[in-house]
Amino acid sequence: MAKFDQDQEITYNNVKIARMNHESIKIACSNCNMRELCMPIGLTSSELERIDEVIGARRKIKRGETLYHNGERFTNLYAIRTGFFKTCVTSEDGRDQVTGFQMAGEIIGLDGIVNDSHTCDAVALEDGEICAMPFAQIENLSREVNALQHHVHKIMSREIVREHGVMLLLGSMRAEERLAAFLLNLAQRLHARGFSQSELILRMTREEIGSYLGLKLETISRTFSKFVDDEVIEVKQRHVRILNTDALQEIVNPK
Secondary structure: OOOOOOOOEEEEEEEEEOOOOOOOOOOOOOHOHHHHHHHOOOOOHHHHHHHHHHHHOEEEEOOOOOOEEOOOOOEEEEEEEEEEEEEEEEEEOEEEEEEEEEOOOOOOOOOOOOEOOOOEEEEEEOOEEEEEEEHHHHHHHHHHHHHHHHHHHHHHHHHHHHHHHHHHHHHOOOOHHHHHHHHHHHHHHHHHHOOOOEEOOOOOHHHHHHHHOOHHHHHOOOOOHHHOOOOOOOOOEEEEEEHHHHHHHHHHHOO
16 A cells, blocks of 8 residues: 655744655555646556556655766656755856756656766755656657657656746846746746745755856845845745735736
């Protein structure tokens, strides 16, 4: 019988925020509460069973642990069941450049498909658990299960769209626009997973946010402070409360 983890709750400003525990869990895709986010909708019971057979070992990841390294041979995609990750590359002078943040219900490892080796590091920002998805077997099965093939294509397309968004963000947006877009995107993704749309717990540091947004730490801190002064957000350490979503949207897309 599969074991289910019990969601815990923490309270911030009298608002309850869900928090998953990270005990060892063995659970089938058909019973996973993240299924609708990382697997196609509408699969038959037999198709789900076939996918269950393909999915490899569930692996617990500790905060700071690297899931895969730049240059490592590509064999798996990874479905994040719990936790939060960052992907990053290291420049020639040894600096880390954050290329993305990934959360529960999302797939990572797509960078390895093109050359059969990973082009970045994936590092856990908190304790979590991933499901290894052997790509060769997923690819073979997707030829027989049309919904799975379509879903794999959607995942790849979503990554292309994300890359385009990052290029726009880095190429033409001011600091305030970049941070506002980042907070709105994070809130939207968390809301899709059943979390509060206005209460965020930032798993990444401000340095990591700055690296991703192409901004210096001082600029990130100054922009956070401006948003607080303008009563757009409220900040308490890594807890961010969005007070005025419309104001954030206006910063990104001024009328």
